Amino acid sequence: MNLCVTGLQWGDEGKGKVVDILAENSDIVVRYNGGANAGHTVVINDSTFALHLLPSGSVRPNVACVIANAVVVDPECLINEIDTLARKNITLTKRLFISENAHMVLDYHKKEDQLREASLGSGKIGTTIRGIGPCYADKIGRSYAIRMSDLRDLKKLKGKLQTIVEYKNKIFAALYSTEPIDPETIFEKCQSYADKLLPFITDTTEFLHKSIAGGKSVLFEGAQGSLLDIDHGTFPFVTSSNASSLGMPAGCGVPAKMVDKFFGVAKAYATRVGSGPFPTEQDNEIGQYIRDRGHEYGTTTGRPRRCGWFDAVAASYSVTIGSIDCIALMHLDTLTDIKELKLCRAYKIDGKETTFFPADTDRLSRAACVYETLAGWDEDITAVTDFHDLPLNAQSYIRLIEKLTKKPITIIGVGPKRSQTIFR
Numbered sequence: 466m467n468l469c470v471t472g473l474q475w476g477d478e479g480k481g482k483v484v485d486i487l488a489e490n491s492d493i494v495v496r497y498n499g500g501a502n503a504g505h506t507v508v509i510n511d512s513t514f515a516l517h518l519l520p521s522g523s524v525r526p527n528v529a530c531v532i533a534n535a536v537v538v539d540p541e542c543l544i545n546e547i548d549t550l551a552r553k554n555i556t557l558t559k560r561l562f563i564s565e566n567a568h569m570v571l572d573y574h575k576k577e578d579q580l581r582e583a584s585l586g587s588g589k590i591g592t593t594i595r596g597i598g599p600c601y602a603d604k605i606g607r608s609y610a611i612r613m614s615d616l617r618d619l620k621k622l623k624g625k626l627q628t629i630v631e632y633k634n635k636i637f638a639a640l641y642s643t644e645p646i647d648p649e650t651i652f653e654k655c656q657s658y659a660d661k662l663l664p665f666i667t668d669t670t671e672f673l674h675k676s677i678a679g680g681k682s683v684l685f686e687g688a689q690g691s692l693l694d695i696d697h698g699t700f701p702f703v704t705s706s707n708a709s710s711l712g713m714p715a716g717c718g719v720p721a722k723m724v725d726k727f728f729g730v731a732k733a734y735a736t737r738v739g740s741g742p743f744p745t746e747q748d749n750e751i752g753q754y755i756r757d758r759g760h761e762y763g764t765t766t767g768r769p770r771r772c773g774w775f776d777a778v779a780a781s782y783s784v785t786i787g788s789i790d791c792i793a794l795m796h797l798d799t800l801t802d803i804k805e806l807k808l809c810r811a812y813k814i815d816g817k818e819t820t821f822f823p824a825d826t827d828r829l830s831r832a833a834c835v836y837e838t839l840a841g842w843d844e845d846i847t848a849v850t851d852f853h854d855l856p857l858n859a860q861s862y863i864r865l866i867e868k869l870t871k872k873p874i875t876i877i878g879v880g881p882k883r884s885q886t887i888f889r
């Protein structure tokens with residue numbers, strides 16, 4: 466079985482936990498989009514791993530890990546992650562495969578991200594400042610891009626960096642009056658990246674196709690969430706990659722029809738980090754309750770996440786564009802002790818009711834939510850492992866989401882640990 470796991474909301478749905486669980490039966494886990502803007506949490510007994518570039522399967526010693534073509538790799542961050550796992554006796558030697566075509570995030574990308582966001586003031590996107598947008602812009606622009614394969618020819622890379630850094634310095638000086646970056650410093654860092662990463666750099670498309678032909682099971686792991694997709698999300702308040710499952714085939718060179726099942730991950734409520742419209746947001750005591758109880762603070766940046774009710778209009782859109790087969794609904798435990806729960810089943814925009822999510826941010830900002838109200842539960846559900854042992858009100862809540870999204874919820878999260886999971 467080949468599986469694909471993607472977020473149905475604005476990221477941080479609990480993909481890391483779901484991928485870790487499903488990886489038990491996978492031979493290979495593949496990251497296909499985004500970069501170190503991602504923060505995927507895996508909890509194993511008393512250890513918590515926050516993964517940014519390594520696939521969430523990396524904590525399982527028998528699983529091969531692929532960082533595919535469309536991922537933008539910050540080599541410094543990746544080396545740190547490899548070293549952190551090594552300190553916990555988890556080695557990536559001979560089981561990490563980094564695409565030679567993946568683009569590299571370098572210091573000038575992070576600097577540009579930070580300078581641009583600062584210059585936008587209240588109009589900023591609220592990026593993670595991990596250099597994601599500037600690196601993808603260089604990739605699409607082509608002339609000033611550096612890929613992982615460039616580490617193979619350091620002499621040529623030195624010349625390329627000289628040209629690129631000169632160009633960037635002119636732009637930074639003109640727009641932001643900053644001190645110039647030294648190309649030699651960037652080159653020296655690249656030399657050390659080459660020392661550490663060259664053994665892992667390869668043609669991952671060939672590796673994946675040969676592995677699939679040989680009967681291996683592959684799990685594709687999306688970063689961010691469908692509503693942050695560059696082409697289908699709430700532009701411009703999105704990330705710079707195809708973060709829905711639509712990004713999977715293009716991101717790693719494996720056709721979508723080779724995937725047997727698409728899992729969509731959603732929280733039992735909704736969160737968003739950064740700017741942009743969020744129709745079900747509860748900027749009030751309910752939102753604060755969810756934030757505190759769900760520990761809703763960013764894995765990558767530590768920023769408090771905006772919190773709100775589950776939005777079935779948004780989730781259904783992600784299900785539709787992503788050909789999602791089934792849903793993993795996480796953080797059901799976080800809703801415990803809320804007397805009345807609301808689920809958004811439709812939007813009213815300019816006087817008209819709709820159940821089709823408008824990705825256009827102007828229309829979305831005018832959406833008023835039409836809610837269904839349900840009674841909550843106050844029983845502790847964090848040790849429940851069978852759906853029928855959930856309080857009846859929790860079962861009704863799950864069933865209504867299934868009805869609204871027209872997809873079965875086959876995995877339910879009742880806590881961060883592997884064991885705190887209900888399978889149906």
Ligand code: GDP
Binds near residue numbers: 477506508797878
């Ligand atoms: P990702 O980016 O989609 O992988 O999600 P993050 O790791 O950024 O954020 C999800 C957070 O929720 C992490 O701290 C997880 O350990 C935690 N988590 C995942 N599933 C559950 C759940 O069902 N209940 C609770 N309480 N926490 C969960």
Ligand code: IMO
Binds near residue numbers: 477502689738739764
């Ligand atoms: P995971 O994989 C939540 C958001 C940022 C910002 C926007 C653009 O952990 O779910 P970027 O740095 O990508 O240019 O920022 O996207 N964002 C995320 N939000 N989870 C993520 O990843 C995110 N990655 C980016 O907050 O609003």
Ligand code: MG
Binds near residue numbers: 476505506764
């Ligand atoms: Mg996250």
